[in-house]
Amino acid sequence: MKIVKRIFKIVFALISLLVLIGIITLWIDSSGTNYLKITKNESVSNNTYLIKNVNVIPMNQDTVLVDKMVYIKEGIIEKIDDTIVVNGIQIFDGENKYLTPGLIDMHVHVWDRYELGLYLSNGVTAVRNLWGMPMHLRIKEDVIEGNIISPTFFTTGPKLTGSEFIGDDNLNLSNPIEAKGKVISYKDRGYDFIKTYYGLDKAIFDAVIEQAKISEIDIVAHPSQKVPFSYHLNTQIKSIEHAEEIVQQPLQFDLDTIKLQTIIDSISQSKHTSYSPTITVFNNIYQMMMDDSILDSESLEFMNPLIKMDDSKRQFERWFNAKQEDPSTIDRIKNQHDFHLTIVKKLHEAGVTLICGTDGGIGVTLPGFSIHTELAFYKEAGLSNYEVLKTATVNASQTHSIMNQFGTIEDGKIANLLLMDENPLVTLSSLKKPTYVFVNGRKLDRETLDSFNEKAKNRKNLIATAFRYLENLIIEK
Incomplete structure (x- = not known):
């Protein structure tokens, strides 16, 4: 004893x-990350002002409103007009630059608060995190309470998978009753959405959908191979993720445009469902096979160190070994990437709402920076600059009702905005380094935004990230 x-x-x-x-x-x-904290005095002193001499790209129509004034009151767009007279507030000169809605990345994986600054530096003023953990609820709370400078933050709960997809990153469901309980729990705890993943069979999927409807919480679907692809067009599912899933599941890796059209037609008939292609994350497989030194590149210095040590390394080794065993793998991956561009083109032509998502934060897909690669791929697929910009603004904001207050420059919308020297409807790359980023009306100049990048570069928080992930395993598993 x-x-x-x-x-x-x-x-x-x-x-x-x-x-x-x-x-x-x-x-x-x-x-x-104290540089992201907001004091109580700061939280109310920097979000009311008048912008003058600015060209507004409202994104509710394909136009530029030339030489306007924009009145921001307590972080909200109060008025847009040729002349606005408001006494006793700061006047900010837009210097004939271009004002657009802030970008929204609809598919990210956030690992630490340094990444919040990386998103802002790249003009991303709202994110949809699709791998929820307890730390994300704390971030969300701090954002809502105005404690930190951050993109507006939305998050799913943990990924819901079938019982056979064992892994510490999955929440394995074994029966419909358990599935309903998880949906109820995630809604009660403050997660914004439910994310479905691989391995959900019909009975469990039906239970998730049924309870999500009762609990009034939207579903984001990474397609499950246990049900027909068309099953993901349910009205409770607001977006489907990854162009590659069309190739892998209904097409069974057959890059056939005739077969593809049937799938596109079925998606287009579902007017409530958006599609997030996440082309960049798949293309990065090709980039890893083409660059044997990619893990040592300067760009990877912006990745979370635990992810870089684990996920980035494992993905690189997987595809390095694949090309060593079969050199034709390189061409196969490149051909599939090119086919993803065709998928985007056909989805767009069919009237499917496209929303921009990057899968940033995993592998070698950089948080923040990758959105510009993703948007460039949509341009390559044949969309106009205006249509490309819609995917990361108004289209994204209309996916979920709780995001409707963003995405356009209109009276009553939250002032998440970008100010750029050049017109992105002409030069899309001007989005890469906005002169100013406005988040909830707060102005962030380029010097501040660049400092966010420097703070995040080569950060030494591997152990802290591991502890937060351990917390996730203890609480969620």
Whole structure:
């Protein structure tokens, strides 16, 4: 009995020590992102002003409203007109630059708060995180309460999968009752959406859909191979993720445009469903096979260090070995990427609402920076600059009712905006480095935005990230 008590004390001491180390590590990491914190005085002093001499790209129509004034009141667009007279507030000169809605990345994986600054630096003023963990609920709360400078933050709960897709990154469901319970729990705890993933059979999928409707929470679907692809066109599912899933599931890797058209037609008949192609993350497979030194590249210095050490390395080794075993793999991946462009073109021609998502934060897909690669691919697929910009503004904002307050420059919308030297309807690349980013009306100049990049570069928070992921495993599994 004494031995048992002694072992218990030792185990308890070790657990207590681990908890203490975790708390200290997380506190140190949190202090590293103090540059994103907002004091109470700052939160109300920087979001009311008048912008003059600015060309407005409203994105509710394909036009430029030349030489306008925009009145921002407490972070909300109050009025847009030729002349606005408001006494006693700051006047900000737009210097004949171009004002657009901020970009929205509809498919990201956030691992730390440094990434919030990377998104803002690249003009992304709202994100939809699609791999929810407890840390994301804390980020969301801090954003809502105005404690931190951040893109507007939305998140799904943990990924819901079938029982056979074992992995610490999956929430494995075994029966419909359990599925309904998870939907109820995620809604009650504050997650914004449900994410369905691989392996959900009809009975479990039906339960998720049924409870999501009752709980009034939207579903984001990474298609499950256990049900027909058309099953994901249910009215409760607001977006389907990944062009590659069309190739892998209904087409069974047959890059046949005639067969593709049948699938496109079925998607187009579902007027409530948006599609997020995430072309960039698949193209990065090709980039990894073409560049043997990609893990040591300067761009990868912006990745979370735990992801870079684990996921980036594993993905690189997988595809490096694949091309070593079969060099034709390179052409196969490139051909599939090109086919993804065809998918985007045909979805667009069929009237399907396209929304921009990058899968940023995993593999070698950089948070923030990758949205410009994604938008360039849509341009390559044949969309006009206006149509491309819609995917990351008005289209994205209309996917979920809780996002309707973004995406256009209109009276009453939240002032998530970008100010650029050049017109992105002419030069799409002007979106890469906006002169100013406005988030909830707060003005961030280029110097501040560049400092966000520098703070995130080569950050040393591997252990802190591991502790947050451990917390996820303890709470969610």
